[in-house]
Amino acid sequence: MKKRVLAYGRLSEDQLAQLAREFEVQTFSDLTSADDPAFRAALPGAHGLIGSSLAITPELLDSAPDLEVIASISVGVDNYPIDELTRRGILLCNTPDVLTETTADTGFALIMATARRVVELAEWVKRGDWQASIGPEHFGSDVHGKTLGMVGFGRIGAAVARRGALGFGMKVLYSNASPKPALEAELGAERRELAELLAEADIVCVTVPLTDETEHLIGEHEFALMKSTAIFVNISRGKVVHEAALIEALEMGRIRAAGLDVFEQEPLSPESPLPHMRHVVALPHIGSATFETRTAMAQRAVDNISLALKGQRPISLVNDAAWRPS
Ligand code: 8YV
DSSP states (O other): OOOEEEEOSOOOHHHHHHHHHHSEEEEOTTOOOTTOHHHHHHGGGOSEEEESSOOOOHHHHHTOTTOOEEEESSSOOTTSOHHHHHHTTOEEEOOOSTTHHHHHHHHHHHHHHHHTTHHHHHHHHHTTOOOSOOOGGGOOOOOTTSEEEEEOOSHHHHHHHHIIIIIHOOEEEEEOSSOOHHHHHHHOOEEOOHHHHHHHOSEEEEOOOOOTTTTTOBOHHHHHHSOTTOEEEEOSOGGGBOHHHHHHHHHTTSSSEEEESOOSSSSOOTTOSGGGSTTEEEOOSOTTOSHHHHHHHHHHHHHHHHHHHTTSOOSSBSOGGGOOOO
16 A cells, blocks of 8 residues: 655656655645645545645644655745654655755845845836936945845855855854854854844845744844844745834835845735835745756655655654654
8 A cells, every 4th residue: 555645846747756656646736725625635644745835733733643754845844833743753854955055046146136226227227217327326235345244054044155255255244053163264254143243244144944033033123233234135034024123124224225035924915015115125935946946856855755655764854853763
């Protein structure tokens, strides 16, 4: 009897075929809610879930008594009750590493686009407003040689900092739960308390995971510490930033500009002023969204779930405490 897998992420035909060779696979394309009736009806016999972005709750897990593994097509796992999964012995896997460089590219693209007002001025040209040589009212801020403050210095944060230090001659400061001596040696990065970093940095880039401790980590007090010329970039999760405080900081000129790939509510509410604010670059969570990387993420998730359902340790296991070698 083949084990059953519910696949609600974007998998290629080859990846679905790989799974179908070993498991009974039921696909749910374009699933937007874990409350979808067909998805709910399939849970009782499921041994594995593969996908992303669904809110997995203890109540949902109660409907899946045979569940052994969830293979998330993501590096972020803030939408999973990790302790509850571990208590139930359900493995949670994710897809780190394969998306690091692409997501860091997105982060640095946002830094450049926001500092140099690329989107705003490209729209200005498109509207036919370029009728004379530009002037100071069109000037942006330099990136090269400036001080880059990394809030969070994990894989993605380090990759963004590498681009800044090695590619743009930037001084790198970082705030992180633990020191990163190897990166200090490699990039000349200096560790700072968050408040010090925010006061010193010309460009602040947020890459921390969303946890109970980092929710609203950047709020009114933190924006008030930043330079009035600061460029603020968030590629972590929207809820790491108190969005109302960000909007007020931009409106009050407490910071110069913001580049945002993530938001407290996604898709962004039509009522949000952010995409209409002149010094805001708003992107629809494209961090890892390239053909190459999303294929690699899906493949990692397929490999993770295949290994787990065969009693082998997955490549990227989030909750080690749930692992019980067979
Ligand atoms: C994905 C991400 O957009 O990996 C993550 O945590 O935020 C992005 O790579 C998202 O998880 C949907 O796959």
